[in-house]
Amino acid sequence: MTKIKNKFMNRSWLLLLATGLLLILGSCNKQLDIQSSRQADEAGHWTSYEDARSGLIGLYGLFRAAVADNNAHWLLGELRSGDFKSVSRPDLKAIIDGNLNASFPAIQSVTNWRRFYAVVNACNLFIERVKECEADQRYTESYYKLDIAQARTLRAFVYFYMVRIWGDVPLITRSQDGTFEQLPRTKQDAVLSFVEQELKEAAPYLPYLYSGNDPEQKFPNNYYGNNSAYWLNMPMTRLGAYALLAHVAAWQGRYVDVAIYTDFIINNASKSNLKLLSSDEVVNSLFDASNTTLGYNQLLGFSFLKTKGETTTEGHIEELTLANTTLYAMSKQMPDIYVPKDVISVIFPKTNGNDDRFGVDTTTFLKLPTTRYFENYSSAVPVFKKVRVVDGSAGNRGKFAVFNSSIVFTRLEEIRLLRAEALAVLGQTNDAFTELNVIRGQRKITSVSPASGADPIDEIFAERRRELMGEGWRWYDLIRYNRIKHNNAAFNELIDQGGIYWPIAQDVLNRNPKLVQNAYWQ
Template sequence: MSHFNIAKKVFWVLGAGILLGTTFSCNKQLDKAPTNQSSDENNWKTFDDVRAGLIGMYGLTRAAIADNNGHWLWGELRNGDFTSYNRPDLRAIISGNLTAGYPVIESVSNWRRFYAAINACNLFIENSAKALQDTRYTELNNRVDVAQARVIRAFLYFYMVRIWGDVPLITQSHEGSFREVARTSQERVLGFAQSEIAEAAPALPYSYGNDDPAMPGTVYYTSNNTFWRNTIFNKVSAYAVLAHITAWQGNYLETVAYTNFVLNNYQRIGVNYLSIDQLTGATGVFNNRGEGLTSNAQMLAFAFQSDRGEATVDGHIEQLTLAQPLVSKLRPDMYITKDSLASMFAPSGGFDMRFGLDTVGLNQGLPTLYRAKYITNYSDQIPIFSKIKAINGGVVSQNDFKVFTSAILFTRLEEITLLKAEALAALGSNNTEAYSLLNTIRSLRGLSTLSASGNSNLLDEIFKERRRELAGEGWRWYDLVRYNKIKRNDPAFNKLISEGGIYWPVAAEVMSRNSLIVQNPYWQD
């Protein structure tokens, strides 16, 4: 089958999911609406049918986290470092007013797109083996594909639990069934997600189309490793998700084990630590698949590749953060204030390459200079957060239609390194190694090393470094939750945790279509 015909099949998979997810809401089990795909025999007969289904799962997953820039609205804004002067809906999220009547808030409170993607995974798991009648499709190929589907589904459930807490756990497609399903405890959902990845990950290769022992051969679905790298789950990225599931559960012993696997094997998938230019450059790690770098760089990301017609307006932080002179927009929708920048990058030893003021020049009465890797136009009243700036074509747009190609980067090597340091510090079992991991990242960014003899608070320093290094990547809120679950020294945040206020309310549309869905108690009238 030609790439054109495969593309048409993928378009059908994605289009059906998005259309039904948007118009009717995604799943009859959840909100009394049609399912997003058909499991008809005709859709699972050939090698090409399964390839289309595989790509469709990833496309629907990307749509779920990118829609309305949800990845940043959920993970970056609440109690975070960004503020907004012209978007009352963003200000409502920042202040924690998640029941404010704004369309964007109602939209990102709705889990329908996640269940469209989950249903696609369920259908794939149940039906892909039917294509074994096509001699081009092998049992090994199917085993690897089903392992990916299981990992994607588990990742989606983990992602949802961080947002809503308890969510319905659905592991079978129920096309044509209108059965309603209640919410499942988050403990059970996370347990399912962890066991699914633990069982599926060993079947995954480190790389595809690269003669990996788990998937021999120089092509995967007729394409080589260059085509597939940084686009689909591999063994290392699957274990990275396991590390985060266990950290969210507070099972830090397991987090150490899973991060150990990642840190012992990351070179097998071609990633490495990033220089400041690789992190912030227009052709760096956030651009497409990080292909401007000598290494793959992206451990787990969801790319919008311009060469495959995937550049979009929505689903990129640049839509919210960039403005003149980088794009024609006069002011950004959100930005980090100078006070917040001063708090984030308060002098902590060394010369922080990401952002900092030239205090030496200031003390000598010279014009104040600043390091601009994260920030553009610091002298303006509203500085531009420009750490991520993958503009399609690499030039300033001269109209209001701005297209970007940045990937949604879920995790990278620096993030996993800091996660292991967090786990060790929380356990108090090996502070020497925790300091070493923290210092690995600090040294990369020009900061001096820390040690226990310096009377620094190790856990605080790790989370401060996560705040700096991962700014704009969708981690801030989740980091605050984990930090406060460990420290328990903030009465207001303790109240949020104990009363379930750390989770988002469920959209009214979801509850109106499924009588078994009950609102999170914290958000009940």
């Protein structure tokens, strides 16, 4: 958590996160790359209901910090060969151009997987020790089963996240103490097999809603003393686990399974208060988890709530994309990254003039009736404003901005587009277009008919490009698209040679001789 300097966190959150850190930092590093030094005696930390709660919330805090550190979620998923360009930062340009061996601190940080293994070890430790908290009668069996399911799901999520970045990664399923163990990398298929099995076993023990109506009476009614609004968009739900299962299957090209998992999510969406959002709701509310009027619309993500003291200066896409605009008088005159106008015109073509995310008047091609995604379009560097949850931003010229936007991994719109992708690959073209047109209808653009001769895969990924811009999907979508189409020789070669994965940080390699660098980067 080297870059997230959250000086605004309240004391309770710091205590919870610190407890998790004390329990895991001593043992997480020794399994892979460095000798351990214990930070605290664990023996007294697994005796109560409060210990279980603090340990569990610590897992979420560590994972959130791992994906937010140095804006890693966007550097990893949005920049490489993507739509954003760097205004002046050479490190961001290096990532965009695929020069991932460049010696920039941001790249060195992103290629270091230790922060993810801190989460893995914390999950392992929690799974092994939290049973001891049943010595406190308040920590019932229903709490234990639910908390274990969350820890297993989080651990699976971490491994899937790492596989997409590095391919083969060491698979560690137990915490270790006192013994220095250097482990080699595990083949990604074996890691993903473990991930899928964990998610399948954990999912039935996760609720659709926390502290919601539970007809089965197997989940705590008032989870850790808080109502459903308190847990809004926070813990892993059953549908979140199925969303991960769908993406694991898509990454492996198992589209029959993708269709099954996404169908389950869509058919049960109402149980988690999920709905498709209007463009206004996406831009104004989706990334602001403090807005509770929408219900549970972040299917899977990480929130930063001002009410819980989680305002931060870093770890949000706004840090990269916002600048001094007419609406937000910030001291930052230019963004770090932007989408060039010629790229915008391709993503949002004139034929989509009614697109209420962004578009031009189809009569004059001059008026800009919909500007939810961009502003300052008349300038050389348009400002991407789709995600903008800025704290105290009005009239703060000369001050640095702080942010509260959530990192949204997936939402119902993304899942429906993923289902459309699966149906198209499976040859169910009419159904694929039906799913695609559901999303197009939400964005006020005309349907695409199978009779038009349009390629369903091209249309679906073009819609993903528009709908999910700035959410960390572009690079992974390019990989899946090229695996399906297999008509781009240069990208196919990148896939075949393992160039789609990132290099492992040299610091990690130096500390563990059993690790081997990705062949493409040797």
